[in-house]
Amino acid sequence: MWPGEESGRDAHRGTDRKTGEPLLRSPILDYLDAIVESTGHVVSGAPADYIPELAAADPDRVAVALCTVNGTVYASGDADHEFSIQSMSKPFAYALAIEDHGLEYVLDRVGVEPSGEAFNELSLDPETGRPRNPMINAGAIATHTLVRDDQRPAVDRVLDLFSDLAQRPVRIDEGLAASELETGDRNLGLAYLLHASGRLGQDPAAAVAGYVRQCSANVTVRDLALMACTLANGGVQPNTGQRLFSRRTTRHLLSVMASCGMYDAAGDWLTSVGIPAKSGVAGGSSGCSPARWGWRCSPRAWTPTATARAAWS
């Protein structure tokens, strides 16, 4: 650590917490600033608009945060701005389902093969009838129903997990969830497909409602760096020391993120960037280098990987 730095989510305010003296600036912050600056010219693409509320997102917000496995968060840009976690929730819900039921049980119901298709493709594996993997929507809806509801909705357990990972209460953006549900026919179609193949032990509409609320949890880039860092740290939250996932679950999850986390761009991502990662349709991507750091960036909403690529190249 650099002089004045503290381990914990408030590290890197730029001044010493007690004396208010300016801290010696870590070169990591300069590096992150340079990444944010060097991707400022990116103006291609457009915010996702199939969820009406997402279309209203400010595409000029940008941030990048990196959390080292000692729990120090380095951030640049709008790192405390809240936005919805969307598909970056999928790995964590998957890990929770594995912790609840064991890996074999979950593997019986959701595969681990890259689909090579878009995230919302209306298809199941024709041979097994399972969703191909837990990162595409079919697999994520099935996975959500595997999270045990201990006398309260599964989504509440997912929220508690997010809060433990981020070290602060994480809440749902209910307006956004309602907006997605209004136009959620495709996810409903997937849930009915799963139900018809005997792969959904729940009412399809209830499964989609729970899954959509999971995706509508509001987080910041700083939160997501800590969340990813917990995976880099073998399942232990680096600041609280709480073990949230077993090593075996974490290792399995990181393999699935590496092979399936970027959907039909997974191969391109793995060969050009090379770390387990997950994207979200609200405009970000999150990844980690096991045993080193977790990282999250929210570049302009329409180019979720531009800042990520800059960070790693």
Ligand code: GLN
């Ligand atoms: N909630 C979104 C959906 O189901 C998540 C998609 C994503 O982030 N790729 O369509």
